[in-house]
Amino acid sequence: MATHFYTASSLDGYLATPDNSLEWLFKQHFDMQGPMAYTEFIKRIGTLVMGRSTYQWLLDHSDVWEYAQPTWVFTHKELKHPTGADIRFVQGDIGAIFPRIQKAAGDKDIWIVGGGVLAVQFAQAGLLDELWVQFAPVTLGSGKPLFPREQQFELLETVRNQDFVCAHFKLAHQRTMH
């Protein structure tokens, strides 16, 4: 059982523009069945975790909620809840909430969908194991950061998937919990 931050990023380390646009990302070509692609990755995932902006982006850009797994949304706000989706709104200390997230994952893994500030909170709590980044061949100059803190990683694998350089890392620390 492991916690993964799996995401695409610009070359200069942004997940989205300052106004949360992903237009730059969807201009690129990516083979969903190819190496390090989502289709294979999602099979190992028992529960998803995301921050309010990521959740809001998904609500604004999809007609249906596509995830069958329970989804934990970190927020201080009252947000819409798509019919039939298993959404659990939470806030505060990651370490305190993590046992519930872990239980929801069952014998599968946890996917931190984004953003980077939330992933950093998991790392700070010693609860992030792996980072997977698909780097798009574009710089943004500013935006929502991939991982806004100093952190040492160990590179496990790199591969090309069409326009993207995909890199898989593990965090260079011993896990402190579970």
Ligand SMILES: NC(=O)c1ccc[n+]([C@@H]2O[C@H](COP(=O)([O-])OP(=O)(O)OC[C@H]3O[C@@H](n4cnc5c(N)ncnc54)[C@H](OP(=O)(O)O)[C@@H]3O)[C@@H](O)[C@H]2O)c1
């Ligand atoms: N490139 C990609 O593949 C990719 C992947 C994922 C996301 N994205 C995009 O990247 C952007 C990420 O946005 P973002 O950096 O602003 O991150 P975010 O994590 O999606 O949202 C940040 C918000 O999450 C809430 N939050 C975070 N930690 C919390 C905690 N411990 N307790 C309670 N609430 C907490 C806060 O919302 P409140 O204001 O409610 O307190 C905070 O303002 C989005 O536009 C998203 O769509 C891109």
